[in-house]
Amino acid sequence: MSERPQAPRGTFDVLPDQAALRLAVERCARGALEAAGYQRIETPVFEDTDVFRRTVGESTDIVQKEMYTFEDAGGRSLTLRPEVTAPIVRAYIEHGMHKLPQPVKLWYLGPCFRYERAQAGRYRQFWQLGAEALGSDDPAVDAESILLLATILDELGVRGTRLRIASLGAPASRARYRELLQGHLRAHEDRLAAEVRARIDLNPLRAFDSDHPGTREVMASAPLLLDHLDAADAEHFAQVRELLDAAELPYEIDPTLVRGLDYYTRTVFELTSDALGAQSGVGGGGRYDGLAEQLGGAHVPGMGWAAGIERILLAAEERPVPAPICDLYVAVTGNVPGAGGPAAVAAFALAAEARRAGVPTQIELAGRSLKGQLKQAARLGARYVAIVADEGIELKDMQSAQQESVDSAGAVVAHVLRGRHA
Numbered sequence: 323m324s325e326r327p328q329a330p331r332g333t334f335d336v337l338p339d340q341a342a343l344r345l346a347v348e349r350c351a352r353g354a355l356e357a358a359g360y361q362r363i364e365t366p367v368f369e370d371t372d373v374f375r376r377t378v379g380e381s382t383d384i385v386q387k388e389m390y391t392f393e394d395a396g397g398r399s400l401t402l403r404p405e406v407t408a409p410i411v412r413a414y415i416e417h418g419m420h421k422l423p424q425p426v427k428l429w430y431l432g433p434c435f436r437y438e439r440a441q442a443g444r445y446r447q448f449w450q451l452g453a454e455a456l457g458s459d460d461p462a463v464d465a466e467s468i469l470l471l472a473t474i475l476d477e478l479g480v481r482g483t484r485l486r487i488a489s490l491g492a493p494a495s496r497a498r499y500r501e502l503l504q505g506h507l508r509a510h511e512d513r514l515a516a517e518v519r520a521r522i523d524l525n526p527l528r529a530f531d532s533d534h535p536g537t538r539e540v541m542a543s544a545p546l547l548l549d550h551l552d553a554a555d556a557e558h559f560a561q562v563r564e565l566l567d568a569a570e571l572p573y574e575i576d577p578t579l580v581r582g583l584d585y586y587t588r589t590v591f592e593l594t595s596d597a598l599g600a601q602s603g604v605g606g607g608g609r610y611d612g613l614a615e616q617l618g619g620a621h622v623p624g625m626g627w628a629a630g631i632e633r634i635l636l637a638a639e640e641r642p643v644p645a646p647i648c649d650l651y652v653a654v655t656g657n658v659p660g661a662g663g664p665a666a667v668a669a670f671a672l673a674a675e676a677r678r679a680g681v682p683t684q685i686e687l688a689g690r691s692l693k694g695q696l697k698q699a700a701r702l703g704a705r706y707v708a709i710v711a712d713e714g715i716e717l718k719d720m721q722s723a724q725q726e727s728v729d730s731a732g733a734v735v736a737h738v739l740r741g742r743h744a
């Protein structure tokens with residue numbers, strides 16, 4: 323026997339119970355985001371590879387090892403999006419959104435792709451919920467954005483959350499700090515992990531992320547970027563903190579907070595949950611005031627975040643999945659599988675009429691006996707069962723178990739509608 327195909331490693335099927343939970347997350351997030359003026363946007367699942375190379379950064383894990391990049395039949399290099407911020411800024415520039423009142427606030431929900439080592443909470447296809455505000459560098463944009471994610475996670479019952487924030491400052495002060503840090507790393511090179519050593523030139527900041535004991539010791543005495551911000555950036559960060567305090571949102575300042583993407587400037591933040599294992603990041607983001615220029619656009623400051631739907635669900639309290647509603651089950655007597663006949667046709671017409679009237683209706687589709695159909699109706703939690711026979715229609719109230727003759731399909735629908743509103 324040949325092998326049966328399975329979903330590719332690191333991917334998963336969203337089965338109906340999970341789909342219902344995901345829909346609940348989407349509804350909650352959409353409610354909070356749209357109430358705050360964010361509008362939905364959708365960009366393609368793949369982009370020109372350059373969109374990510376120029377923004378996420380050549381030295382990042384994402385660009386170096388995790389992108390699903392392929393050449394199409396026309397010889398273009400395309401990449402399945404590993405994230406959505408760069409595509410949104412691409413769309414902002416492409417559609418001249420600078421002409422709209424600023425900031426332009428956009429939210430999204432869709433699949434992203436990273437070739438990562440698959441484990442619980444880490445997948446190769448995962449869904450990101452995200453929000454981006456483009457066109458203003460006001461610290462209130464940062465605070466509002468962070469507060470929105472914290473509120474959404476709270477409403478969804480995500481347990482044990484911790485918010486960490488920091489500021490990376492502007493590129494110029496970061497460049498000066500980088501040299502300082504590189505000096506420190508070189509002075510202690512022999513105690514560093516090989517991969518940290520290899521990245522001293524390319525990405526020294528990632529050294530803060532290392533679990534290697536020697537590296538951790540060296541980093542304990544490393545200079546901190548937060549102590550080397552220029553005055554304007556330090557003031558911006560102070561204002562963001564003041565606004566978060568005013569909103570009574572607890573946070574920790576983490577001077578070693580490292581994000582896996584290169585486009586950040588100024589504010590960065592991450593929300594983690596104790597309820598998750600190693601992959602504790604539920605959501606994160608920050609400000610990216612240089613991203614539009616990296617894509618050849620004008621200067622457009624931006625701020626936003628993304629959160630993984632799967633991680634939200636892993637970290638949230640379990641909630642019962644609501645059963646689909648069935649107000650009317652249409653049964654047929656004398657039913658012979660696939661045989662049709664006038665009663666089966668009348669039953670089908672009745673179901674169509676009930677659905678047109680907005681009644682959640684199901685119809686017998688498996689040729690069960692009448693007893694079997696009534697059992698199936700009970701399993702579905704049907705409020706009424708219409709039993710259609712050649713001689714006429716009987717309507718059974720499943721709550722009172724009363725049954726009466728009804729003279730037309732219209733009368734069945736009217737009765738069910740009255741029952742629903744009673």
Ligand code: HAM
Pocket residue numbers: 404405406407436438443444445446447448449450452453454582583603604605606607608609610625626627628629630631632633
């Ligand atoms: P990120 O931290 O790379 O940021 O990803 C955001 C979230 O996506 C993570 O916190 C996590 O919940 C989820 N995630 C990432 N990788 C995986 C994976 N392999 N499996 C499951 N979930 C995953 C960004 O992508 C930025 N674009 C966020 C942002 C928006 N910054 C500014 N605006």
